[in-house]
Amino acid sequence: MFFVLLLLASTVLVSYVVTIQILNSHIKSEIVRRAESLSRSIASSAGYHLIPRDLLALDNMVFKIKETNPDITSIAIVGPDQTIIVHSESGRAGAKVEGQAGQVVVEAGKGTRISELAAPAGADSASFAVESRIVFMKKDLGSVVLDVNWSVLTAAQADARRRVIPLFAAILVLGVATSIAVSSRLTRPVKELASGVEGLKHGQRNKPLRVYSADELGRLTASFNDMTELITGQREKLNLYARDLEEAYIATVRVLAAAIEARDEYTLGHSTRVSEYAVALARELGLASEKVEEIEIACLFHDVGKIRIPDSILHKEGRLDPNEFKEMRRHPEYGAEILSKARSLLKYIPAVRHHHEWYDGNGYPDGLSRESIPEEAAIISLADAFDAMTSDRPYREALTKERALGIIEGSAGRQFHPEYARVFLEINNKQGPTVAVEAEQRMAS
Secondary structure: OHHHHHHHHHHHHHHHHHHHHHHHHHHHHHHHHHHHHHHHHHHHHHHHHHOOOOHHHHHHHHHHHHHHOOOEEEEEEEOOOOEEEEEOOOOOOOOEOOOOOOEEEEOOOOOEEEEEEOOOOOOOOOEEEEEEEEEEOOEEEEEEEEEEEOHHHHHHHHHHHHHHHHHHHHHHHHHHHHHHHHHHHHHHHHHHHHHHHHHHHOOOOOOOOOOOOOOHHHHHHHHHHHHHHHHHHHHHHHHHHHHHHHHHHHHHHHHHHHHHHOOOHHHOOHHHHHHHHHHHHHHHOOOOHHHHHHHHHHHHHOOHHHHHOOHHHHOOOOOOOHHHHHHHOOHHHHHHHHHOOOHHHHHHHHHHHOOOOOOOOOOOOOOOOHHHOOHHHHHHHHHHHHHHHOOOEOOEOOOOHHHHHHHHHHHEOOOEOHHHHHHHHHHHOOOOOOHHHHHHHHHHO
């Protein structure tokens, strides 16, 4: 549309300039022809008065013509010897005509010459002279000389411009309005198609696009509506299948977690309780729902590496010796290795591998510290430690909730992320059933 409007404006401007030039040329020609006609008329009449030397009649005729034609600067009737017989300015009679060399504008027929004169010093504009011979009964009696000021041309040109400009302005406005209307009609369906494509790309289901015409754009819009309906339907089916698959996947994970924990009666239900604590903490920290869900699944996997730990170590009632303790501490690495076998489980590896890292860097297996510990791992670390402390183990009885929370408070900034520990304590110190009690109730049910 921009280029169309630019072309339109250029065309109107060029047309205006050409029209003004034609009008100027026409006006100039008309002024010259009028002056020539007037000069010939005076010459024709002057012959009748020059024979009897009726100077009074000539003077009266010159005065009246000058009076009725303000654009005429002067009128002179000159004898054959270039002596002024009658002049429109008093006191000029009897003087010789001054030579006026000028460029010939038009050789206007036999006996008439028209020449353009330069503007005299102090004058506002130039003029042109029309000289017509006075011939009566084949006698050369002299000539009539008219000086006409070009200011009349300027006035006529200004008047012509005043008339032409509104016409071309109206043409330009009409052209712009028409161009905008046509452009809008052409771009409206394109914009709607672009909007529809953008909505489809972001999974938004909008109402069908409006078909504005029966041309190619209209058929394209109709085809797009059909395609959108098909894609949206297939996307809904895929989402349904994905939800079913995800539910089956989560159920499988839960079964696997339960199978792992079934090896040890002391840890039965541990992963589920850790998941409850971690999800409550993640929500309180304001994490996105997708992140919370990822942490929930990671909790079910966090001890999957224990499947490679021998029963002699896993079920030992006394304290582990250094070698056994070292082997037990490798279960996060074993878990990460197991998860690496499936592409869909790779996102849970950071949480599983690093849930025993300490905030001060004294944890295992990689000795990470502070913010280098993955967020989900730091959250699971708190939940795992709390459930471990409040559960019976072969080598000790469960601690009270208050005692476990006190240990967490004392270990904040050393073993646990200080901010996460603070929020975890706030959650468990709230009035009403604690997260631990709620988890136990759900497990019992």
